[in-house]
Amino acid sequence: MVKFFRTHVLVCAGTGCVASKSIAVKKALEVELAKHHLEDEVQIVATGCNGFCAAGPVMVVYPEGIFYQKLKPEDMPLLVEEHLLNGRPVETFMYKDPLKKQIVPKMHDIAFFGLQELRALRNKGIIDAEKIEDYIARDGYFALAKALNEMTPEQITGEIKESGLRGRGGAGFSTGLKWEFAAQANSTIKYVLCNGDEGDPGAFMDRSILEADPHVVLEGMIIAAKAIAAHQGYIYVRAEYPLAVNRLKIAIAKARDFGLLGKNILDSGFDFDVEIYQGAGAFVCGEETALMTSLEGKRGMPRPRPPFPAHKGLWKKPTILNNVETYANVPPIILNGARWFNSLGTEGSKGTKVFALTGAVNNIGLVEVPMGTTLKTIICDIGGGIPNRRKLKAVQMGGPSGGCIPESLIDTPVDYESITKTGAIMGSGGMVVIDETTCMVNIAKFFLEFTQDESCGKCAPCRIGTKVMLDILKDICEGKGKEGDVETLEDLSVTIKSASLCGLGQTAPNPVLTTIRYFRDEYDAHIKEKICPAHSCVELIKFVVNGEVCKKCGKCVKACPASAIAWEKGQTACIDRDTCVKCKSCITTCPFRAIE
Amino acid sequence: MAKITFEDLKKIKEQYRASTTLREGGARAKVSVHMGTCGIASGARPVLKALVREVEDRDIKDVIVTIAGCAGQCTQEPMATVEIKGEPPVVYGKLNEAKAKEIFAQHIVGGTVLEQYTVEERA
Ligand SMILES: Cc1cc2nc3c(=O)[nH]c(=O)nc-3n(C[C@H](O)[C@H](O)[C@H](O)COP(=O)(O)O)c2cc1C
Numbered sequence: 001m002v003k004f005f006r007t008h009v010l011v012c013a014g015t016g017c018v019a020s021k022s023i024a025v026k027k028a029l030e031v032e033l034a035k036h037h038l039e040d041e042v043q044i045v046a047t048g049c050n051g052f053c054a055a056g057p058v059m060v061v062y063p064e065g066i067f068y069q070k071l072k073p074e075d076m077p078l079l080v081e082e083h084l085l086n087g088r089p090v091e092t093f094m095y096k097d098p099l100k101k102q103i104v105p106k107m108h109d110i111a112f113f114g115l116q117e118l119r120a121l122r123n124k125g126i127i128d129a130e131k132i133e134d135y136i137a138r139d140g141y142f143a144l145a146k147a148l149n150e151m152t153p154e155q156i157t158g159e160i161k162e163s164g165l166r167g168r169g170g171a172g173f174s175t176g177l178k179w180e181f182a183a184q185a186n187s188t189i190k191y192v193l194c195n196g197d198e199g200d201p202g203a204f205m206d207r208s209i210l211e212a213d214p215h216v217v218l219e220g221m222i223i224a225a226k227a228i229a230a231h232q233g234y235i236y237v238r239a240e241y242p243l244a245v246n247r248l249k250i251a252i253a254k255a256r257d258f259g260l261l262g263k264n265i266l267d268s269g270f271d272f273d274v275e276i277y278q279g280a281g282a283f284v285c286g287e288e289t290a291l292m293t294s295l296e297g298k299r300g301m302p303r304p305r306p307p308f309p310a311h312k313g314l315w316k317k318p319t320i321l322n323n324v325e326t327y328a329n330v331p332p333i334i335l336n337g338a339r340w341f342n343s344l345g346t347e348g349s350k351g352t353k354v355f356a357l358t359g360a361v362n363n364i365g366l367v368e369v370p371m372g373t374t375l376k377t378i379i380c381d382i383g384g385g386i387p388n389r390r391k392l393k394a395v396q397m398g399g400p401s402g403g404c405i406p407e408s409l410i411d412t413p414v415d416y417e418s419i420t421k422t423g424a425i426m427g428s429g430g431m432v433v434i435d436e437t438t439c440m441v442n443i444a445k446f447f448l449e450f451t452q453d454e455s456c457g458k459c460a461p462c463r464i465g466t467k468v469m470l471d472i473l474k475d476i477c478e479g480k481g482k483e484g485d486v487e488t489l490e491d492l493s494v495t496i497k498s499a500s501l502c503g504l505g506q507t508a509p510n511p512v513l514t515t516i517r518y519f520r521d522e523y524d525a526h527i528k529e530k531i532c533p534a535h536s537c538v539e540l541i542k543f544v545v546n547g548e549v550c551k552k553c554g555k556c557v558k559a560c561p562a563s564a565i566a567w568e569k570g571q572t573a574c575i576d577r578d579t580c581v582k583c584k585s586c587i588t589t590c591p592f593r594a595i596e
Numbered sequence: 597m598a599k600i601t602f603e604d605l606k607k608i609k610e611q612y613r614a615s616t617t618l619r620e621g622g623a624r625a626k627v628s629v630h631m632g633t634c635g636i637a638s639g640a641r642p643v644l645k646a647l648v649r650e651v652e653d654r655d656i657k658d659v660i661v662t663i664a665g666c667a668g669q670c671t672q673e674p675m676a677t678v679e680i681k682g683e684p685p686v687v688y689g690k691l692n693e694a695k696a697k698e699i700f701a702q703h704i705v706g707g708t709v710l711e712q713y714t715v716e717e718r719a
Pocket of ligand 1: 171197286324
């Protein structure tokens with residue numbers, strides 16, 4: 001018999017909340033519960049990422065569904081005594097809507113949660129990721145049972161194809177088609193791989209799924225294995241994700257224990273097992289052929305395609321590789337049918353997409369929305385808008401392979417086709433919000449620095465081309481830009497895109513091209529007038545206070561670590577440029593953007 | 597452990613259904629024991645514990661036992677409100693463990709309101 005607890009307290013133990021000390025909060029909670037002899041009545045569950053990372057550490061109390069945020073260990077005595085003992089939820093720890101200035105007690109009434117549609121993340125924050133029973137209680141492994149006992153491999157592939165599911169790792173290739181190719185390949189040995197490399201800077205979709213719901217990925221992989229007749233799988237995760245690796249290890253051990261991995265799964269006669277392979281975190285190892293080379297024990301470098309992995313993949317055997325989120329979408333499709341899945345979304349993009357929303361936005365966190373939701377809804381409603389009363393300038397999507405979408409296109413629906421039209425890409429789900437204080441040339445430089453650094457060096461266009469482009473961008477940001485630089489960048493981009501061996505080089509120029517397309521005036525201002533309109537590039541800032549804009553508040557004076565600003569009440573501040581160390585503290589602090 | 601079959605999966609799901617119900621809603625009935633300082637002083641804790649034990653002993657999966665703040669009628673404490681889906685809530689007062697058990701059996705399981713223990717008019 002399973003013990004009954006009247007109240008469940010779900011404490012987020014995702015990487016974000018752990019970093020903001022949720023484990024200490026949980027310990028304090030345990031102590032307080034024991035003090036009041038409540039440990040038999042109240043169950044504490046450590047969950048994976050809840051998603052609302054900006055509010056962490058967070059906790060949800062059921063059955064009421066009360067959401068508590070920004071908790072500290074010393075808050076626990078009050079919370080336990082008031083809410084868990086006396087039955088009076090504590091307003092102090094609740095979420096306050098920044099626009100309506102109202103307290104919102106229940107999680108589902110908070111806009112950040114209410115506007116989301118959880119499918120790939122359906123178990124996040126609601127189950128104990130380390131308990132297989134919690135997963136089974138939410139229909140876990142029921143899709144597997146259906147696939148193994150009631151469906152032929154062709155039916156599985158057919159269902160996935162009909163669902164319209166496309167790869168969530170970046171390229172957006174039809175998952176069903178990919179499986180069909182591998183299923184048709186003639187070989188007694190085949191492999192099913194999961195891509196958990198997640199190399200895009202700032203992205204944490206896959207990590208969160210692995211931490212919150214590792215079994216869903218295993219279940220998706222076993223179903224894929226049945227569809228293509230594979231008996232061995234590997235999950236490639238970066239070693240920088242220790243919590244995800246650990247939860248996966250526990251999940252695999254449990255699944256083996258239950259006979260959900262190994263020989264004769266669910267008494268169906270089908271065999272499949274999975275191993276974890278920890279990668280060292282090179283960005284290029286997320287590329288499919290490089291990932292397979294790395295798995296083979298060699299240096300992770302891409303190889304030319306064809307042959308495609310569906311025919312000659314890992315150890316030259318037919319192989320499918322799918323992203324973590326792609327696999328997370330598979331079990332519910334098998335269980336509820338293709339039609340259930342593709343009833344949501346747009347013409348060419350079905351289902352939902354998970355985004356790691358970050359940058360200049362109030363509600364930083366993990367969001368899952370139906371395909372076709374506009375950028376505006378994601379940023380302004382779910383994300384709660386831009387902090388510090390600043391203006392939205394652009395959204396960067398698709399990480400180093402993607403591009404910047406300007407504010408004027410904020411009504412663009414998020415689906416593969418519409419995002420590609422803007423010049424950016426859907427990518428794996430990185431979404432960085434950029435406000436007016438960010439320089440677009442600098443953003444392009446940032447991403448190119450990343451790709452240039454991560455280029456494996458195998459092919460010349462990527463190795464040399466990205467370096468040359470980066471040097472030009474650096475010059476522009478330092479005021480050494482020349483007439484014609486933009487054209488050179490464009491020329492180089494064309495060559496690098498068409499001549500590079502793998503997707504890394506083929507997409508590396510995208511951040512540069514999109515910023516040129518939408519923010520050409522900023523490039524020109526840097527090159528011709530030697531000014532940075534966002535007041536961001538240090539070499540182009542004069543560090544003088546514009547007396548017409550300055551409101552004489554004196555905030556810059558307090559912010560200056562070098563005491564380089566002279567100011568008296570009622571007067572415009574004045575920066576002594578000999579003492580100034582150009583740290584930009586004054587610029588970030590000034591609410592009126594008066595320092596130029 | 598022994599390898600499981602589809603039947604076992606279904607059994608595990610059923611065993612854990614009480615947890616699922618509690619976190620996701622969809623309970624058939626809910627009992628809220630009113631705590632607060634005076635509730636606890638007059639014996640709300642043992643009433644609550646008795647109700648929790650009922651759920652456990654009967655292995656019931658679709659009933660939530662929870663707590664609420666003070667109901668504001670100190671002379672009637674300990675109090676509890678029973679809400680059965682689709683029916684108006686019923687407030688009981690001056691409870692003790694025995695009465696709580698009786699209410700659980702008759703009202704929550706059996707569906708009959710125990711008028712002799714109710715406090716207010718059925719709202
Ligand atoms: C440079 C580079 C890095 C990539 N990194 C990842 C990654 O971290 N995770 C991922 O799932 N796909 C990544 N991809 C895409 C993979 O090559 C591949 O398309 C994907 O894993 C296939 O799975 P899907 O069809 O489910 O998306 C990367 C591609 C390139 C070119």
